[in-house]
Amino acid sequence: MDLTREQRLELYRFMRLNRVVEEKLVNLYRQGKVVGGLYRSLGQEATSIGSAFALAKGDIVGPLIRNLGVVLVMGYSPRDVITQYMARATSPSGGKDCNLHFGRPERGVISPISMLGALIPVMAGIALAARMQKKDLVTMTWIGDGGTSTGAFHEGINFAAVQKLPLVVIAENNGWAYSTPFHKQTAAKSLADKAGAYGIPGESVDGNDVLAVYAAARRAVDRARSGGGPTLVEALTYRMKGHAEHDAQAYVRKEDLEAWRGKDPLERYARVLVESKDATAEQLAAMDDAIGQEVDREVQLAEQSPLPDPEVALQNVYANGGVAEVEPAPLDAKRLR
Amino acid sequence: MSGGAPHLGGPETAEPATGAKTTTYVDAIREGLREEMQRDERVFLLGEDIGVYGGAFKVTDGLIQEFGEGRVIDTPIAETAIVGAAVGAAMMGLRPVAEMQFIDFISCAFDMITNFAAKSRYRTGVGVPLVIRGPSGGGVHGGPFHSQNPEAYFAHTPGLKVVQPATAYDAKGLIKAAIRDDDPVLFFEHKFLYRRIKEELPAGDWIVPIGKAAVRREGRDLSVITYGAMVWIALEAAKTLEAEGIDVEIVDLRTLFPLDENTVLESVSKTNKAILLHEATRTGGIGAEIAAVLSERCFEYLDGPLVRVTAPDTPVPYSPPLEEFFLPNAEKLCRAARALAAY
Numbered sequence: 078m079d080l081t082r083e084q085r086l087e088l089y090r091f092m093r094l095n096r097v098v099e100e101k102l103v104n105l106y107r108q109g110k111v112v113g114g115l116y117r118s119l120g121q122e123a124t125s126i127g128s129a130f131a132l133a134k135g136d137i138v139g140p141l142i143r144n145l146g147v148v149l150v151m152g153y154s155p156r157d158v159i160t161q162y163m164a165r166a167t168s169p170s171g172g173k174d175c176n177l178h179f180g181r182p183e184r185g186v187i188s189p190i191s192m193l194g195a196l197i198p199v200m201a202g203i204a205l206a207a208r209m210q211k212k213d214l215v216t217m218t219w220i221g222d223g224g225t226s227t228g229a230f231h232e233g234i235n236f237a238a239v240q241k242l243p244l245v246v247i248a249e250n251n252g253w254a255y256s257t258p259f260h261k262q263t264a265a266k267s268l269a270d271k272a273g274a275y276g277i278p279g280e281s282v283d284g285n286d287v288l289a290v291y292a293a294a295r296r297a298v299d300r301a302r303s304g305g306g307p308t309l310v311e312a313l314t315y316r317m318k319g320h321a322e323h324d325a326q327a328y329v330r331k332e333d334l335e336a337w338r339g340k341d342p343l344e345r346y347a348r349v350l351v352e353s354k355d356a357t358a359e360q361l362a363a364m365d366d367a368i369g370q371e372v373d374r375e376v377q378l379a380e381q382s383p384l385p386d387p388e389v390a391l392q393n394v395y396a397n398g399g400v401a402e403v404e405p406a407p408l409d410a411k412r413l414r
Numbered sequence: 415m416s417g418g419a420p421h422l423g424g425p426e427t428a429e430p431a432t433g434a435k436t437t438t439y440v441d442a443i444r445e446g447l448r449e450e451m452q453r454d455e456r457v458f459l460l461g462e463d464i465g466v467y468g469g470a471f472k473v474t475d476g477l478i479q480e481f482g483e484g485r486v487i488d489t490p491i492a493e494t495a496i497v498g499a500a501v502g503a504a505m506m507g508l509r510p511v512a513e514m515q516f517i518d519f520i521s522c523a524f525d526m527i528t529n530f531a532a533k534s535r536y537r538t539g540v541g542v543p544l545v546i547r548g549p550s551g552g553g554v555h556g557g558p559f560h561s562q563n564p565e566a567y568f569a570h571t572p573g574l575k576v577v578q579p580a581t582a583y584d585a586k587g588l589i590k591a592a593i594r595d596d597d598p599v600l601f602f603e604h605k606f607l608y609r610r611i612k613e614e615l616p617a618g619d620w621i622v623p624i625g626k627a628a629v630r631r632e633g634r635d636l637s638v639i640t641y642g643a644m645v646w647i648a649l650e651a652a653k654t655l656e657a658e659g660i661d662v663e664i665v666d667l668r669t670l671f672p673l674d675e676n677t678v679l680e681s682v683s684k685t686n687k688a689i690l691l692h693e694a695t696r697t698g699g700i701g702a703e704i705a706a707v708l709s710e711r712c713f714e715y716l717d718g719p720l721v722r723v724t725a726p727d728t729p730v731p732y733s734p735p736l737e738e739f740f741l742p743n744a745e746k747l748c749r750a751a752r753a754l755a756a757y
Contacts, residue, residue: 169538171539173537174537178538180540181538181539182505187505187540188534188537188538188540190533195498195526198494198495198526199499199501199502199526201498202498202499202500202502202504203502203503203506204502205499205502206502206503207506209503210508229494232490232492232494233495233498235492235495236490236495236498239490393536393539394535394572395575395597396595
């Protein structure tokens with residue numbers, strides 16, 4: 078499970094890409110080009126990327142809206158994400174759904190719905206089906222501290238535990254569910270403690286240390302792949318922005334934000350890479366430049382993409398195109414008689 | 415199940431010829447499940463007490479012995495997990511059939527059904543070919559949480575299909591069609607019918623297509639549009655009314671969403687009068703939707719008001735006199751039909 082230098086740099090590249098795509102999205106949001114809300118993962122990049130990086134080809138994930146890094150690791154492009162946020166015809170959902178609500182099993186990604194916790198039973202079903210189909214794959218999904226309060230979280234993990242399914246649940250404890258702090262969400266000291274109630278292993282990890290997240294996720298993935306059933310991993314991190322861009326997070330203490338800014342996962346990992354001589358500061362800066370240029374191109378292409386045709390609204394409700402009826406056809410007396 | 419609840423008439427099907435094999439409604443569902451499981455290894459069942467115990471109503475009795483616990487999965491009491499796991503498995507190309515032990519518990523899985531399963535194809539292009547089935551309906555004094563008819567909630571959800579068989583033939587044919595369908599299908603069984611009706615079923619592999627209603631009785635004077643156990647009420651009432659010179663046509667919808675509007679329109683444009691009969695409560699029910707369709711598409715053919723005969727807008731009460739007062743029956747239907755015929 079040791080990473081090669083190349084892989085360690087790949088982790089950095091994904092984290093930087095995650096951050097830069099969001100920075101560009103903020104620009105587009107301020108220009109009024111993002112349709113609806115923008116949900117940031119600033120400060121949480123290590124959690125998404127370290128965990129998803131522990132998976133192998135063929136594994137299937139169910140990310141949430143703050144897991145932009147996960148869909149990048151799974152092979153979706155910045156343009157896919159940007160066109161989604163801009164509601165374009167060329168986006169993965171074709172303009173049918175927003176932000177990170179997209180995915181297909183054959184691309185290794187299952188789209189979330191907005192109802193938190195709902196992905197966990199569904200990912201358990203993916204794992205159950207894979208076992209029946211004799212496919213050697215692991216499923217991974219993410220949940221926030223707020224999402225762990227839902228019934229679906231409980232039902233899904235319990236079912237996966239009883240069935241010993243290959244499911245890894247990363248509980249991303251970023252301190253806040255919209256404006257609700259952790260202590261109003263649960264009386265538990267740690268989200269990892271919840272694992273014991275299901276008879277599965279649980280552990281907490283520093284969510285801003287990408288290598289630590291990777292190592293914990295990799296242990297859970299290996300356990301799942303070898304038939305050891307589900308694991309609950311709590312990643313301790315912090316939501317550095319409001320719930321969405323409109324939210325100035327006035328309810329968060331400035332000194333807390335300041336303290337967590339000092340633990341920024343990207344800057345921290347850059348120091349690790351330099352200290353371990355995996356890269357020089359100049360090499361990292363060159364990577365950053367290349368990523369910036371790549372994302373600029375992606376933004377340009379996204380902006381050139383068309384909006385969907387209005388009639389698409391009626392399509393694909395059912396199989397074979399399944400068009401919904403707009404207005405009822407008038408009664409055709411001849412046909413009826 | 416307790417016997418003797420008065421609201422249903424006997425089966426219209428004649429007593430079988432001596433020696434002929436007849437199949438009850440409950441056995442017909444099981445036969446349909448078994449045949450599809452034999453035909454297609456992607457089909458599997460999951461639910462509470464469906465394996466070793468064979469299901470609360472024995473719908474899945476014996477299937478775990480035939481197919482093993484890998485394809486007949488006993489689950490925790492967790493409808494969200496049951497339907498959620500079915501959604502995931504369906505996305506992977508399997509054909510799960512999830513049982514709700516009583517259909518009342520489908521409310522616990524409402525989010526999974528209406529938000530995950532129903533919208534998946536539309537918003538992500540990923541189809542979810544699953545079936546959710548279970549016993550609905552009253553007449554057995556099950557009380558507010560073992561007697562409901564929740565079909566209208568789901569007929570309001572684009573992306574779902576909703577069926578409810580009234581006969582053993584349809585029970586088998588529709589469960590097979592539901593399993594073969596590429597979209598999520600809710601299959602509402604009526605628990606009162608499980609062992610009270612039976613008929614001879616043809617051999618071989620056949621289905622009842624989703625989206626097709628059936629005319630159960632032809633008549634000239636008015637149409638009763640109904641489904642499920644109420645089909646038998648309508649047939650019972652039709653006999654009484656026939657003696658009084660009122661000739662009733664009965665349309666069994668079989669599929670509630672998407673509706674077979676043409677069969678309804680053909681019937682009402684012939685009889686010019688319609689009663690919408692269902693066991694579910696009144697407001698926002700399937701009857702209200704059919705009334706709207708008739709008003710939009712058949713207005714100039716109507717010679718009388720569109721009349722609903724339904725349960726009142728209350729929870730399903732438990733005590734026998736209360737439940738009998740609550741449920742539609744042949745007498746209530748006859749009263750409405752006489753008034754409409756005289757209009």
